[in-house]
Amino acid sequence: MMSKGVSRTVVSYNSMILGHCRQGNLDMASRVFSEMLEMGLKPNVITYSVLMDGYFKRGDTEYAFDVFDRMVDENIVPSDFTYNTIINGLCKVGRTSDAQDMLKKFVENGFIPICLTYNSIIDGYLREGSINSALTVYREMCESGVSPNVVTYTTLINGFCKSNNIGLAMKMRNEMKNKGLKLDVTAYCALIDGFCKQRDMETASQLFSELVEVGLSPNSVVYNSMISGYRNLRNMEAALNLQKRMVNEGIPCDLKTYTTLIDGLLKEGKLLLASDLYSEMLAKGIMPDIITFTVLINEGNLQEAFRLHNEMLDKGLVPDDTTYDILVNGKVNGGNPLSGVSRV
Structure with missing residues (x-):
């Protein structure tokens, strides 16, 4: 562009910043931002929002808020994308409660939450293990007239299954069906895994068959x-x-x-x-990992067990407590102690 005399614009700089942010190269994104200022171009709300999003995704909330403060100081009005970026960013770093508090302030400034906004907060609470808080936000979402989408339900189903609340997960699945929403592979996977862990292979198999019947792989x-x-x-x-x-x-x-x-x-x-x-x-x-080697060492053949232990060390894998418990305490071959081996 430069060699052909084509002027660089805010749009072209925004594209470069976005590209670097997507690659996780925030140093280059910041450098392009500085170059933009040196060229006399004024960053817009998209510039600041994209840069904030990059810092949030890297977990640098402090830098992200520095960018936000700078944007406000420049009298640039935040967009819905800006607000959603902040909420999602805080939720991803375990600050969901802070995100919900900020949402209230944003609403006072005229921001109208959308499905994406609520999904971020629901996901944040579920990641933190706050099932009740996630359900409260889900109810608030419905009461405010925002319709949950497939992502909302999949997030809830996944979170409930991981916390062994299979009943709630199935309730969400039934709500999806009643609303005409189709479960995706992620939702089926969460439900199947939940029932497998409860050793209910009959229900897991039914869900597996249902997954195939609806055309999913x-x-x-x-x-x-x-x-x-x-x-x-x-x-x-x-x-x-x-x-x-x-x-x-x-x-x-x-x-x-x-x-x-x-x-x-x-x-x-x-x-x-x-x-x-x-x-x-x-x-x-x-290549086998520590879990694989521990499984193999526990097979009952002591000579093979110690050979595999040495192979672990050769591959740079550090045996865990279970591995050493098997070797040192002789929990192989039906739990018979190792003869002639001193205990640590």
Whole structure:
């Protein structure tokens, strides 16, 4: 642009700042902002809002508010995007209560909250484990005439499932259906995982079938939840069948898939099958982590256990307390103590 004599504008600078912010390069974004000022161009509300959003996403709330204060000092009126950026940014760093207080001030200044605004606060409270606060905001949202969308319900369902409030999660799912909203893969995944953790594989399987029937494709997260659920019930036949289905559908098995299956097979004494899966995992370039090694060490073969322990160290993995508990206290082969090994 410069070589062809094309003048740089506020719009072109805003685009550059946005690009650097999306890449997480706030130093470059700040440098472009300074260059913009040096060129005699006046930043607008979009410039400041984009820069604030970048700092919030990096967790630098102090810098974000410095940008906001500078904008106000320049007598630039904040936009809805500005307000939503501040609310979302505070919620993401665990300051949801502060975000809600600021929302009240923004409303006094004429800001009208939208679905996105409430979704940010609901998500923030759920991340902090404040279920009641999230529900209160959800009710306020409905009472104010703002209709919850798929993101709202998915956020609630996910949060309720993670806090073992499956009943509330199913209530949200039913509300979605009554309003004609379709669950997405994320919502189904949360529900399936919740029922799997409660060892209710019947309901989990029904939801899995429903997911497929409505035209959605299960991803590795959904399959891993189901496989873990069957492993916990010692039903490795069902778990392995799901893994085969994953392969047939072209869904790659990841480290969690292999670790869960190997753990279940070892607990059933099927060492050969477990060994085959471990070899398959390595052949695909999937490297074991501490959890995988701990599972393998707990297989009952002491010589192999110590070899795997040394392999962990060679790979730079630090064994956790469970691993050392198995090795030192002899919690292998039915809990028989290690003979001739002194305890630390």
